[in-house]
Amino acid sequence: MQITTQTDYKMRDLYNRANRLEYWLNRINTDLDGSDKTDLLCLVRYMQDKERSILWIVRCITILIIIRKQLRKPFREANIEDLRSLLHWIDNKGYKPSSNEKFRIVLKFFFKVVYGNNKYYPEQVEWIYTRLSKEKAGKQMSVDMAEYLEEDEVQKLIESIHSVQKKAFIAYVCMKVELDQKSFCGLQILI
Numbered sequence: 729m730q731i732t733t734q735t736d737y738k739m740r741d742l743y744n745r746a747n748r749l750e751y752w753l754n755r756i757n758t759d760l761d762g763s764d765k766t767d768l769l770c771l772v773r774y775m776q777d778k779e780r781s782i783l784w785i786v787r788c789i790t791i792l793i794i795i796r797k798q799l800r801k802p803f804r805e806a807n808i809e810d811l812r813s814l815l816h817w818i819d820n821k822g823y824k825p826s827s828n829e830k831f832r833i834v835l836k837f838f839f840k841v842v843y844g845n846n847k848y849y850p851e852q853v854e855w856i857y858t859r860l861s862k863e864k865a866g867k868q869m870s871v872d873m874a875e876y877l878e879e880d881e882v883q884k885l886i887e888s889i890h891s892v893q894k895k896a897f898i899a900y901v902c903m904k905v906e907l908d909q910k911s912f913c914g915l916q917i918l919i
Contacts, residue, residue: 745782745783748783749785749786752786752789756768756772756789756793759796760793763803763804764804767804767842767843768789768792768838770842774846788837791831795814795835799814803839811835839852839853840853882902886899
């Protein structure tokens, strides 16, 4: 019997993090050019040096590519008015408040690291609040009742599942979304 040491152990990459990062690094090279490509690669290198998670690096890359396409000018040439209109576009795009805040956080982080030498926020972004106001953050995305499963659809879903644990999980979730008592009792019978 061989005992593995801590250095022999390697976690499996269930999310294909390395491949995803490689894909998005290629996207930087194909979607951006000039100073934007250099600046974004500088941010990625900084994040890797600070051992940030690959998923967070990928998230920053995707957000910054979206922002760059919307700006329609290099990041270095963006002024306060450009960023105000960008934030207005983000607010009206229909993103959830948490996504909206992530856009703001990534934008400020990018400008601070690349253009502020990670010491200060340049004037283009120093005025941007990363937290949304209560009225914007409290805006709930309404869900149409048509998006919920009907009782017969839930029953078909449960019938198609082979594992008892998964059936129980679906029943629990349905209970949490406040299906009426009759529907939930029907789910218990199916399990």
